Each structure stands twice: as structure tokens, then as C-alpha cells.
Amino acid sequence: MGSNIIKPQLLEVINELSLSDLMSRQLQTVYEGWSVKRLATFFIKHGIGGAPVIAADDELVGVVTQTDVVRFGSRTLDEKEVQKLTQFYCGPYGGELSEDDMRHMQERASENCTVHSIMTPEVVALDIVTPLAEVCTALAKRDIHRLFVTENGKLVGVVTARDILQRLLE
Template identity: 30%
Template sequence: MQKKTSGKKDDNAETEKNSRKEEEFSESMKEPSQKDNPREAEAFFESIVRGSEGCLWMTIEELMTRDLVTVNEDAPVEEVFSLFAKNPYHTLPVVNKKGELAGVIDLDIVLEILLLCLMPRAKYTPLAARRSLGENAKEIMITHPVTISLNSTLKDVSDLMMKNRFDRVYVSENGKLVGIISKRDLVKEICRRRKMDA
């Protein structure tokens, strides 16, 4: 009986200790407007935006990569495999005759086709079967890729990437593919600005 009672006391003490820690944590995470000292609030904001504030509103045109290797939607599957084998690409944009982004092929799709015999039964879907029989880029690509416009800001593209967990986003202008921007591009720019401000 005594052991059970002391156990409950220990549990209560532990719970109280945890709730105090949570209160301290939530106090430290209060928005600056809730803090008493306006200088503290200002310093809090500065620490968050230092290095990134200056580039949040810059257009992605300044950061994106323009020299893209693309593949035509009529290109044979073997040509697609060859491009992935020779180059360190994660994705390959597929364009139509007008230069518009028609789709994207990634390494997962390539491996799925090349290693179809090793694929678990659960993943053997009609789409996987159809792709394995595809003869050109159009028949194996992911359709309706996400794009962002050329005049979008760094803030716009970072929001899109973080909310949807994209590593890279293609950039279009008047429907045509003009570039690509990746998380690495954003990190490099923000770090560069932080060094300049230090």
C-alpha cells in the first residue's frame, strides 16, 4: 500500500515539474508583443529575420538556374535512362513541342521501371504496370507538375516548398519552362546574406 501511495506522489511531483517546464517554455515562446520590454521584442524579431529579411522579397529570377537539361515528351525511355545514368539529376523536366513543361520524371520512377521485378506486391499498381510498358517520356512522366511564376518572391517559393515538402520547383513564364529553383539555392542565398550582415 505504501509503495503505491509513494508512487502516486512521485507521479504527481513529476507531473507538476513537467507542467512548470511547459509553462516556462510557453513563456519563452511568447510573441514579442506580449513581452514587457519593447527592446527585447525588437531584438527577438531581428534575431529571426537577420540574414533573410533582405532577400524575402527578391524575385526568384535572380536565384533560379536557367540552364536546364530537358527531354522531349517523345524521347524514347532508353534516352531518359541514359540521361539519368550520365548526370547527377534528381528530376528531369519533360517539355512538349511548344517548350511548355508537360511533366517530370524523377529517380523513383526510373528505379520503379528498372527494378520492377523487385517491387513489393503492394506497390505494384496499374500505374506502375503502365509505366513499365511505356515507350517514351510522355508515357512514364508525372503529369501536372507544380510550377511558380518568374516574378514570384523568395518568400512565395519558400512557403510553397515548406508547406508541400518540395525540394525544387520549376519556374514558368507565359506557360514556358524558364528555370528551376531548389531549397539549396534558397539556403545559399540566405547564408550569403547572413555573412554579409555579420
């Protein structure tokens, strides 16, 4: 019975709101060349769970989250990744790395590996005038928690599922 009273009110609010009503313009960005360690420190310092990734020319190139950092820290290198690291450190004609060298590289991976290596290159961004119903659909269909807001093709903000829920509860 209570849901029948709430439902029309909720639909009215959803139909009236757009991204500009919900988004945060205080957007924290990270550079793709940062180390994973620097990224983790950045997330803690700013109390955020994810951020858009930009290249040196300020082009939006991806998104990275705390989950990406955790996955990176808990994974083990497969054979292909070991070969890539060996080639990187020893050169195309270089030799083999010892087991101690490999262990040392893995221990220092968070300092040597970059945000680019763990980010998701697909960025979900919607225009600032997008209605809330479309925003909710995009979040649900793509199973994501945040999306970025653009205005005239320029990154201007971020909105999270939490932002939407908080606004609907008001």
C-alpha cells in the same frame, strides 16, 4: 540565443529575394517520347536529378526525376499492366504472350517504355517575380524539391530547395 540574431537577418533576406535571384536559366528538358534508359543516361551525363518534360510541340507536359526512374526499374508489373502490354504487342485480337516473351519485355522495359509513362503530369511553376517566401511555401506544402520558373507563361528556369538553402547560407 544565436537563432534570435539570425532570424531577423534571414527574414530580411527572404523578403528581398525573388525567383529571378535564385533560379538557374540553364534548364535541361527531356522529351516525353524518350525511353527510360535514355532518360537515365541523360540524368547521369548532366548530373541532374530531375527535369521538365516537353512534348514534340515544346509544350510543358510534366516533370520526371531520378526517383521515378528508380521506381520504374524496381517495380513488377501488375495484372492490368500485363494485359496492356499483351494487347499492345499482340493487337486487340492477338493471342497470349508466352512467359519467355513476358520476361523478355520486362528485361527490355527501360528501352521500350517512355518518359511519358513514368513522369508526373502535374508541374509546379511560379512566375519569375514570385517572392522567396511564396516559393518556400509552395515547396513545403507540395513536398517537392524543385519548381519551374515562367515568364509571361514561358518556361525560363528552375529553382531547387538546394538553391534556396545555399543562397540563405551565404
